[in-house]
Amino acid sequence: MSGPAVDIGSGSAAIVTFTAPSVTADASLVFRLTVIDGRGGSATDEVNVIVDVNSPPTVNAGPDRFVPSGSSVTLSGSGSDPDSDPITFFWSQIDGPSVNLAATDTPTLQFVAPTVSQDIYLAFRLRVSDSKSAQATDDVLVKVTKKKDKLVMPASLNGVDPMVDNSFIGVAVLNNSSQADTLQIAAVNSAGSEQLVKSSVFQPQAQDAFLADAVTPDSPDAVSLTAHADNSAVRGFFMIGRGQPNQLDGVGGKPVSGTELFFPFAQLDRNGKTFYFLTNTDAISPARLSFYLMDPSGTQIKTASLHLPPGASHLGSLPSLLAVDLLSNGHYLRMTSDVPVQGVQLIANSQSYTSAGAQAVAPAQKLWIPHYIVGREGEDTELRLINPRPEHVQATFTIHSDQGLVRGSGTVTVPGQGLKLVRLSEILGIAAIPAEERFLTGYVVVDVNSSASVSGTLLGTATFTGTRGKTASTLPMWREPLVETLYLQVAQSMAEALFTGLTVMNPNSGPATVTVRAWTRNGQPSGEKTVSLQPGQRLVDLLNGSTWFGPGFEQVGGHLKVSSNVPVVSFVVFGDSAGEFLAAVEGQPSED
Incomplete structure (x- = not known):
């Protein structure tokens, strides 16, 4: 009788069906039913059908992801209905090698990525339906990457300790291959969950440099950043600084992974506080870490433990890790884990930052320090020698000029599992600096003395201190x-x-x-x-x-x-x- 026209067929049956029209506003459809008895009698009645507007639900399957081969994956979707109608969820896989899906009727989807030797793509669709049969869908793409080493660096130091608040982290990543490649940067939270935050193509021998906080504005819970390329092993470097900067140091060596690592510094006094950045490099298994605080004599004076989920990182200070209040410079930290872990440490004070990567035990009968400085205005070089073995080890260090001439030498005994500090200013003396020079420079060679019964090995770092002790920086000694x-x-x-x-x-x-x-x-x-x-x-x-x-x-x-x-x-x-x-x-x- 009135309203938008619909098809009810011949209209000669007691029951008719039709499809409600699509409307942009509520509409009224009036239908009249007439019944005739065949003897000239009839009766009529009308029915009013209200067609209201049903807004479809909204759906978001989450950001595209890249995940390591064989890893556990959780996709987090969401949905809502503008009319507040009840909604249901349904996940399905629409492309790629089939994987076993857990519950498919919840906003989140869990599965285990297949083990692959080449990168593959999986595609999934999340469908949200309301109680009036309106639907919306969204797709998410998951790239499963063959296992390649990832670069890992802190995402931020803010909130860890006032000593390092307002620090910046600068990252530089290099494509050392002969082919163009795609760089993927992901933010990782404390549970090990990754979110892609940057993707770019960089050319052979090109560098991509950025500040960590520039890529994590939408990832406030990020603890670490990871970097990897589609086809090659990327090389990376990061610097931690604060000020203009007047506190700055960098970590540029190849990261060391191991189930036993040594951190050469464990300091908590007026000259510095030590911070540790630790990463579980295993994408499948959690890491159970044990820490042993060691004094110079090799005595274990404190222990602690930490649990790291797969792929997760932890950034903390020495007091938060080991509950110590005061600790002199002459200590170090040994760590063991049931799966490989990487680590970096930062020593911060009001004047300088100095950083050093963790070291693993490896045979080393000779160590090289390619540079030292001893000056009239506080410039100095401190050598730290750690003996990871239970037997005492002797080390002979020879101090050379730039031309290779010997300026001095000495022999020290490093106790089993102990630490020995050597300041070159105490060996050479300020008097050795020529009157026309401000300082002495050169290099140092350390020979690790082995016996028939003991194969000695040492881990070592060199810390350079600038004029009046204002700046400092640490390098691992070269083993090879x-x-x-x-x-x-x-x-x-x-x-x-x-x-x-x-x-x-x-x-x-x-x-x-x-x-x-x-x-x-x-x-x-x-x-x-x-x-x-x-x-x-x-x-x-x-x-x-x-x-x-x-x-x-x-x-x-x-x-x-x-x-x-x-x-x-x-x-x-x-x-x-x-x-x-x-x-x-x-x-x-x-x-x-």
Whole structure:
């Protein structure tokens, strides 16, 4: 009789059906039923059908994900209905190798990613239906990646301790391959759950650099960032700083994973507080960590434990980890775990940050420190030697000039599972500095003395202190010279008052031919220099010095590669001309 027209067929039956029309506002449909008895009698009645507007539900299947081969995956979806109608959920897999899905009628979906030797894609669809049969769907793509090492770095230091609040974390990632690749950056929370926050294509030998907080504005619960590429092993480097910066240090070496790690510092006094960043590198199994605080004599004085979910990281201070109130510089931390773990430590005080990666036990009969400094204004170098074995070990250190001449030597005994500190200023003495010089520099070789019954091995670091103790930076001692070494950051700029110094030392009995190359952030060659080093000789200069690329070299960003016909020892140091910060950075092998 009235309202939008609908099809009711012939209308000659007592019951008719029709499809309610689509309307943008509530509509009234009036129908009249007439009954005739065949003798001229009839009766009529009318019915009013109200067609109201039903808004469909909304649905979100969550962000696209990438997950490691064989890992447990949880997809978190959501849905709602603008009319407050009851809704139901249904998950289905729409592409990729079939996986077993747990409950499919809840907002979340759980499954185990297949074990793959090549990257694959899985696609899933979440459907939300309301009580009036309206539906909405959304799809999510999951990339399952073959297992490759991931770079892991802290996402933020804020909230851990006032000592490190307002710090920044700068990240540089290098594509060291000959092919373009896609870089994936994910934010990871304390439970090990990842969220993709950055994806970009970078060219061969190109660098992608960013601040951690720039990629995590939508991930306030992020504890760590991970970086990996689709087709190659990426190389990474990160720096932790605060101020302009006047507190800064970097971690540039290849991360060490192990079930037993040693952290050379465990300090809590007016000169510094130690922080630890720990990562469970296993994507499937939780890590059960045990910590042992060791004093210089090798005595265990405190223990603690920590549980890390698969793929998760933890950032905490020494007092939060071990409940200690005061601890001198002469301690270290040993850690064991039932699955491989990575770790980095940061020592912070009001003037400087100094960082060091954890070390694992490996045979080492000789250690190299490619640089030292002893000066008139507090410049110094402290060697830390850790003996991971129960037997006492003797070590002989020989201090050389740049030309390889011996300036001094000494022998120390490192107790079983103990620590020995050696300050080079106490060995050489300030009087050894020539009157016309401000300081002495050179390199140190440490020989680990073994016997017929004991095969000695030591772990070591060198900490450089700048003028009046204002700056400090720590490097692990070299265990093995390399034919090719990468340094993942360059900062040489007169305009910005930044410098990069490069040291190369020849530890061999014959000459070495060394080529140093630089690339810009975009992967373009920017400098090359070949030099010859005699046995025991060391070359050290700024990148814009005559030894390397010359006064015209200006570059912030990019990387260096040191190549040689024989294995050599090298290292890089960053700083500013005003002496506000100093960051010594170890290199890493060019090839895995």
